[in-house]
Every structure is written in structure tokens, then in C-alpha cells.
Amino acid sequence: MNTKFEAYLFDLNGTIIDDMHFHARAWHDILTNDLKSDISYEDTVLQMYGKNQELLERVFGKGHFSQQTMDEVSMEKERRYQAAFKPHLKLIDGLDVFLEKAHHAGIKMAIGSAAITFNIDFILDNLNLRKYFPVVVSADDVSTSKPDPETFTKGAELLGVQASKCLVFEDAPKGVEAAKNAGMQALALTTLHTPDEFHITDNIIRFVRNYEGLALL
Known part of the structure; x- marks a missing residue:
């Protein structure tokens, strides 16, 4: 594919x-x-x-x-x-199918989060997501957090993929800004913020509420 x-x-x-x-x-x-x-x-x-x-x-x-x-x-x-x-712990609607499609297609995936390891482990282990995310960059792994690009540049480096070939999935304006600072495009989830709250949008390829029916990009 x-x-x-x-x-x-x-x-x-x-x-x-x-x-x-x-x-x-x-x-x-x-x-x-x-x-x-x-x-x-x-x-x-x-x-x-x-x-x-x-x-x-x-x-x-x-x-x-x-x-x-x-x-x-x-x-x-x-x-x-x-x-x-x-x-209430569950994946956002449609993400289970999307992750499996990406995994099957050989797309490399990583977590790049400002959360501490304690919280990331809570999610990945309870939802059995480890096979999708061999690389995890947490708050404990960076010196400067978003909108600094370090979280995403480190993730790309660990995956061995150039920044221009990485797509960032984010729900926060500062996260989208971090993606832009890393030279990456982003897909924005409107789970907490509406599209008009994103002050930087020129690297956003799409706004979505969830992953239902989302094709690989």
C-alpha cells in the first residue's frame, strides 16, 4: 500500500x-x-x-x-x-482499526507525549498497545517540552525516519506547533479544542473528531 x-x-x-x-x-x-x-x-x-x-x-x-x-x-x-x-479507558473511536492497518502496511509508529512514563504505561499496558509503539518519547526523555520540537525529532530519530516523512497526530495547538517546529505535518484531533483554537494551521492536513473511516495517509 x-x-x-x-x-x-x-x-x-x-x-x-x-x-x-x-x-x-x-x-x-x-x-x-x-x-x-x-x-x-x-x-x-x-x-x-x-x-x-x-x-x-x-x-x-x-x-x-x-x-x-x-x-x-x-x-x-x-x-x-x-x-x-x-x-472509561478505551481507544478513540476507529483507532483500533487504523492502528492495525498502519501496522500491517509497515508504517513505523511512536508515542511522542508530554505525559510522564507513569501515565504512558497506564495507557499502553491497559489497552495492549505495545506492539504498535516500539518507540516512546515521554516527558522524562526530553529537556524541553512542546512546542519545542524535541519530542517529535527524537521520536523520528529513534524510528530512523526523516522529519518530512513523519505525520504527527495531535489534539493540542502547542503540539501542532511542535510538529511544525520539527518540520512535520500534522493531523489534528478535535477532542478538546475546536479548529479555530489552533493558531498554527499551515501544517495541518486535516481536522478529525475520531478515526472512524480514516484511510492511511
Whole structure:
């Protein structure tokens, strides 16, 4: 089967599973009830990109928390998210078929996510996705998170595929920006953001709500 791209790089949350509202609720609970911020739910959603530590520093300022406190807050947030989301854990509609088609066609695939390994393992192991994703780049593997391109350039390097031959699957504007910075095109999932919220669109080949009926690209 002839396809334009040799590799697919998938973000995780909101792209493989539709869980971003669960992350947002967990963060908003932590930020307002535990840490006593007056941030709104809508503003919490806008801050949800990059590493957990970076989110805390954007909301409270650098130096407000010790590294140990930020690590503890981060893990508590992930525990609350996982407990709430696990009963709803499933792939975004149509992705099971799409992944199997890509795998059968020999398209290389990787995860490129700002999530910590703890969360990536939770998804890949519970949904038995390891065979599709031999390469995983997490927040723990990069020095600078999205919109910096490192997550995706490292994924492409580990797969042995040129950036121009990689297609990024993303649900976040900052993720699409990271793809552009890596010299890659993107397919955007509208699980949390509407198309008008993507301020960079010239590298987006398509907006989709899910993977139902999606042909290989």
C-alpha cells in the first residue's frame, strides 16, 4: 500500500484516548482545592500543555514550590486522573482499526507525549498497545517540552525516519506547533479544542473528531 508518510508519531492524551477532560478536572481540583488558586476551569484547560512542573510554574511562578513538592503534586494529580478515568479507558473511536492497518502496511509508529512514563504505561499496558509503539518519547526523555520540537525529532530519530516523512497526530495547538517546529505535518484531533483554537494551521492536513473511516495517509 502506497502512503505518503513512512512514520506516524502520536501524542497520547486526547489523541489516542479521549481523556483530556479527566486531566482538566484533576488539575482544577488540585489547583483550586489543594493549592488554593482561583484559576477557572477554562484557564486550567489553556495551561494544560508541556510537563506538569511547567504547568505549576505557569500558574504560580517559578520558585513558588520546591522540586520535591512539584513532584509530589504531579503524582497526586496523576493518581486522581487514573482513578477517575480507568472505568472509561478505551481507544478513540476507529483507532483500533487504523492502528492495525498502519501496522500491517509497515508504517513505523511512536508515542511522542508530554505525559510522564507513569501515565504512558497506564495507557499502553491497559489497552495492549505495545506492539504498535516500539518507540516512546515521554516527558522524562526530553529537556524541553512542546512546542519545542524535541519530542517529535527524537521520536523520528529513534524510528530512523526523516522529519518530512513523519505525520504527527495531535489534539493540542502547542503540539501542532511542535510538529511544525520539527518540520512535520500534522493531523489534528478535535477532542478538546475546536479548529479555530489552533493558531498554527499551515501544517495541518486535516481536522478529525475520531478515526472512524480514516484511510492511511
